[in-house]
Amino acid sequence: MTMIPKTSPGPLTSPGHDRYVDALTPVLTARNVSIEYEVTPPVHAVKNVSLTLHRGEILGLAGESGCGKTTFAYGLNKLLKPPALMRAGEVIFHDESGKDIDVVSLEGDNLRAFRWDKISMVFQGAMNSLNPVISVRSQLFDVLTTHRPNMTKKQKVARSRELLTLVGVDPDRVNSYAHELSGGMRQRVMIAMALALQPQVMIMDEPTTALDVVVQRGILREVMRLREEFNFAVIFITHDLPMLLEISDRIAVMLRGEIVELDTSEAIYTKPQHPYTQKLLASFPSLTGERGDFVRTGDPAEGRG
Ligand SMILES: Nc1ncnc2c1ncn2[C@@H]1O[C@H](COP(=O)(O)OP(=O)(O)O)[C@@H](O)[C@H]1O
């Protein structure tokens, strides 16, 4: 087993986490993925993107608001809906059973059985879409009932409590309603839901963007600990490059629908190749000690990110 060398410079990196990454074993491969929004004029949101995610790896996907991160993530999980259309490309999931699954061709029951079981997702802004008048327990039960119809009620209660404990929420909160929880707790519940079926890949789309720094770091620590415990791979999406430098094994930098650079966090930090990556790094005062001009890439969707 070849390991990706330890990469992240920041204090969040747990010692020896690289031993969880098997650089020779891909779990998800995207090849030449192109996605368009069929509006007038059409928006070519993702352009010929290829990348491989390895078992146990945290792969950061960085780039300005509107560059296509969320659209690409939806493409990986076959979640695109009109007017979005995958024009070209392949997405292959390499199951731990040894079977390869062609994600793009999945339909109906096969697709339902695949999603959440194999790849789960923490959606952008999801913590604000938790139904405020439904208990945490019912929301966790929903996932379990749909995918594990043979579980008894007692097992589901036990599993719900266990999931909350895993993400650092008091299990007695299982009877709370979303409106009774802080933003950080709601996001932890979303992560618990994504963990519920022990997926091999978790896609996290801006999971901490709306939270204050202290809460954010608590959640990131939890994600890293869980990754070590369960060895799932993570695609972590954010515009926050310094955060990715701390938590990711590798980072892909996206610009106007294309991945312009993909390397270990250390290489991105110490010798960024693409001018856009260099500008992104220079624009964070925490990294350079000075405030650089923040780069706008043109045509970002307001309010998205
Ligand atoms: N439903 C839609 N219809 C048309 N264009 C869209 C739609 N959703 C997103 N886009 C466009 O696709 C591009 C990529 O958006 P998105 O994937 O949300 O970027 P990011 O997640 O990086 O902020 C943007 O230019 C955005 O305006």
Ligand SMILES: [Mg+2]
């Ligand atoms: Mg987005």
